[in-house]
Amino acid sequence: MVQIFGGGATGGGDPAKKVQLAPFGSRTVSRDSPNHSVFFWCRFLAAERPAPALERASTLSARSGGNHRRRERYDGSNHTPPTARTEASVPVPSMMRPRTTPEWNAFGAATRYAQTHDLSEPAEAAYLEALDEARRDILRRLVRGVIRGDPTGLPSPELVPPVRARIADAIPDVDDVEIPWEVTRAETYGSVAVLPLPPTNKTLLGPIKTTHGFDRHRIGDDSWLVGHTRVDRIDHPVSLLDLLDRAGAFVDDGQAARFRVEVAESVANLALARLADAVLGERLDPSSPVLRRVANGNAAADRPAALERIVTDGHPFHPAGKIRKGMSAADGLAYAPEFTDRIDLRFVAIDSTVARETRSRGRKRLTDRLFETFGGLEEAASDELPPDRPIDRFAVVPVHPWQFHHTILDRYEADRRTGRVVPLSYTHPATPLLNLRTVVPHDTDRLSDDPPHIKLAIDVQTTNVVRTLSPNAVTNGPQVTDALEAIASRESFDHLGFLPETAATCYYQPGGPHTEGHHFDDARHLSGMVRMNPAHHPFVGTDAVAVPAASLIASVPGTDRPLVCDLVSEYTATDGDGPDPRSFFEAYVDVVVPEQLLLLSKYGIALESHLQNAVVVFDEARPVAALIRDFGGVRVLDDRLAPHGLDVSVDPYPNSDIDADGEKDLYGKLYYALFQNHLAELLATLAHECDMDEAAGWDAVAHTARGTFDAIRAAHDVPADRVNRDEAALFEPSMQHKALTAMRLRGKRHEYVTSRVSNPLAREDR
Template sequence: MSPPVAGSRLRETPEARVLRFLEEERPELAGAFREALGGARRAVMRRLLESALREDLCGLHSRLRLDGELASVSLPAERLVFGVKTVRAFRRFEVGEVWLVAGEAARPAGSATELISALREAGEASLAWDGLERELSNAAANLALARAYAGQVGERLRERAAGLGAGDSLELAALEELPAGLFFERLGAEGHNLHPSAKTKLGMEPRAVLRHSPELDGEAPLRFVAVHRDRLRSASVSGEGFEEVLGARLPGVRERAAAELAEAGLRAEDYALVPVHPWQYERVLPEVYAGEVARQEVVPVRGVCVPARATASFRTVVPEGARLAVKVAVSSQMTSTVRSISPQTALNAPEITRILREIMAREPDLARTFVPVSELAGVHFAGDTGEKRRSLSAVLREGVDSHLEPGDLPVAGCALYAESPVTGKTVLAELVEAHACATGSASLQEAAVSFVGEYAGIAVPGFLTLMSVYGVGLEGHLQNCVPVFRQGRPAKLLFRDWGGARIHAGRLERSGIEANLAPGSLTLADSVGEMRRKVLYTVFQNHLGEVVLQASKGFGVPERELWREVRRACEEVFQILASRPGSAPNTLSDRRVLYAPEIPHKALTRMRLDPGKGDIYVSVPNPLCKAGQQEKRGGS
């Protein structure tokens, strides 16, 4: 039974604010939100504990005592006791109930706040425990809201599926009248698969969370501001101005804005349009750019609005009727980062597109199954502070549908572990079942192994080739990837969003390609190791690790069998690359690191507790190493 959530206990908490908003404006969700709160609190607490164990935070893993399915750790004031369902690859625990034991008294822990209270006694006092607690309280409230909404929308989708004769979410998505892939972009009620702060949206009021979040069927109608051309910096693949690229894909917007400027007595030719997220337009621009608005350097365009829908990344929206995605600044912290857009990200977007297009032109075989979704143009405000430069910025990207053929089903990677509203299974489980039908597999277990092998076959070659040959470490986590399926079989992988990529200039230049990136770009890696870590974490742990986990969990296949399929895909790539003139040294060193007994894991919770240190990595056991040892001992 969930603990009570009414009264003074909720006063001034994120949960209280959400509940008050729902009772006043969306009463049909209030009851479901109350029911979801206890489970959401515990889910966030378990994610925190699982992350702390992976990272050995406060020595939790080093001091862990495991007795069957029960684990305990002695802390300064009490003992932490919890159930362990299993421990998967990369030291990924799945924990059950959690208790705090002092002497003979034991009490169940029901929230991240209670767990943090125990952990901070064992950790460094200087760490940002209060900040982490604030983030996770916000995350729990938003997770409860997402679960409450998912329960209600799930009923509607099941009714719709029955009416259309759709047996699962794959069939329903194919029949829905939504832009390509958007159905799956909006299934992620649980958020990031590894981050404890998966649902955090600091600074954003409940009304905006409900209005704009993809998992809440959010809409984000694009607003626009006219910015004096002297105060803008932009770049594009075509060499045109940002506004020209925008206008070609959103017809009529420039003309309507020009008419409004003329009515205000302003010369339209002195200004260029920048798209803005509606929340940013309403809540951030009036405060951050008050002086610029007063001087008419920044002019909000009141009469132009383009209907658009949120995608999995929240700040990237898809305008209605356009084969375009628009990434816009949102000054709210989501997971670890305030989701504004740096000047370097905006200006580098078309340059990285140019680099990737040149690489793909050299790799025609690869280009058939590994497809960059090009970023066409970027723009940012040329302000005198970092906040002003980051808060009014945007990137224009191709729409996913630009790369689809009839019969293709694009599935946002972060939807693979989402629950299907039609069957209650994961989307990945539905794909494996479709794969079994398409291939005539003797069993679902056999289909799961085959599916993982084929999936690795469309993902691994691109990521490894770009890393080893060209020094490009793509941020290939699930949200940035859109696998495309035909009858449940992986056909190709679309990858998007260059903001988190890391490029080693030495490797790239030795391939004969130069990178002309903006000064101060984090994209330029200081070392091969930094570039390589980006791939090892995002591709093999966040992305393929989740695919393997879900296939293993859903169909009872031992993870080691599935990691052998991933390693086979890697070996095929390494053998091809090692035979290329000049590629052997990079290939051998990358192979050695990829198959090492331990692999670097991005310590997401440590980074929240010590935000001034930037990226922090710890070592975790590497299943690809064991997969190779098993093959040597027992063949396949």
């Protein structure tokens, strides 16, 4: 620790009036110090300027004697993490070495990946540098979630101007404290969130650069903890979780421990993913239009899959958005889309006596669809099935290779011995997509002309949920497909398309329905589904490109520029005046909003059209259609659907969430997914990165939504009072928000925890 006595750094002066530079990430300031500016200047010189990656890594190597796997580790169980220091006790940036067990666990895999792709010298330097920004990024998500989500057990935060006196007034029980100068920069921050954590005698300061629609705060690079005698910069998100635990924010100690691990794993995985971004960027031709550049430059089974591979940062809101609980870092390199375009898709045959098979109208069963898609699969199955049982007595299920080796062989061992479950030797290369469990088969001489997307079960947790495939999804998906296709046939949508889930199968013991327990778990771990590949949808054709909406806010590999900003640059407005983000966004809204509102108001179906589930079709840089995938989160209000006499019905599997409890359930699904998640995040990106007027963007959304409701009323197909209620709910002053951070603090997975956020569509002057 560097100590400055009086006015110099070499000693002397009054020891009672000393200013100490605490290790990087914290500071201790005497209230009696006569010259705080000396402290800040010396802190800047000693700690704020990170050395180049090579110098940092060399310093680490020299300090640790070449042994980077040091014994000091922070696994989230202690309230005070260890701090790295040089031999001369000069503060060292925390990114100099891993600090949590997950960061250490990823160290070897990251080093090998960097070495293979020649990212840095020494090889580990690239990962160590990425760790610092990953910690900051996950911390920003955590602070935003705590401020925005109003978690149970914590007081509500107060947002104050970035003025020293105003911040100090909002901090309880502290009369004289040094407010960090960083949070008082009015040219950088619009406000500061002040959140007391009473039992800890600490107060969280979260500087806010700007606030986007639905109270989506853009948090500053650093957040701070203010105590009675010291101010600490939070240098790891797990450190904040320790304080939240002591403040009573968690439902119990077990959930506190789980969330610490989830956040720590997200930091490590995000840092590792940032290395992949550099590798993907090396393959792109900068002279090509951006969609062609990314689609042709990234190896993948098809163009939409290539575009999906650039989403490396995980869920944009969730502090555990990069968790892959159950997978090691090496598993991530083998199976995650940012690292590989090929995994070996496996197959398992299930005796029909323990299989549940579903399909939509007029479609083939899953087994037949697989035999049709993969040349040689049927012959391989015939050769490997028990000789006393014909092949038509079996159903075949596609299986993720991780699941095949980690779960199937052990969990179904008894069934394997009796020949009721038969793992097959046949494999086929496939590209994994963003959600890890959906894959796209590679084109080989064995593949049919229209291969589907294949959704698999994998016993790995991402965000809040383990990504197996339940009998609920197997049962409901084809039924929702029938309903949506019947509606689409009647309405002839111009811009809204669906990616039908045509067939599914799961292991299923007789005597169901199984809604919990061992039989339910057996069903969800060995299951699979096929749905239409967006590249084959009629809206796409031969010239257009289907782009996962999540890719729009992801950076083009090798740059810091979001994909959507390059699209805006290439987009030419109707009047021919050149790039115009507002005109681009208006065209986008016209494609994704009107027909989804019609589907809700007229038919009582709310799609879960958030960024990951929406695929937007572009003709050059112009949005022309929206395709919605993944029907597991759809809500259906039968009181609205049944009167249309569509000759289809949705009879969901017991304990499914698909049946809407009422109109509010519809609003909570569509209005959150489409407006709060999809459009709000896209518009925030356009405003922050592409200089778009965000208020003008919300004006465009409001104008399109109002016009849609007017058109529905004018058609006289829907009771006017119902349309009025749907419209009023969308334009309420505040809207229900799905508080993901609060959900994890309370240990919730499927049950929502909500808060209220201000609604940018509700401006009185509209």
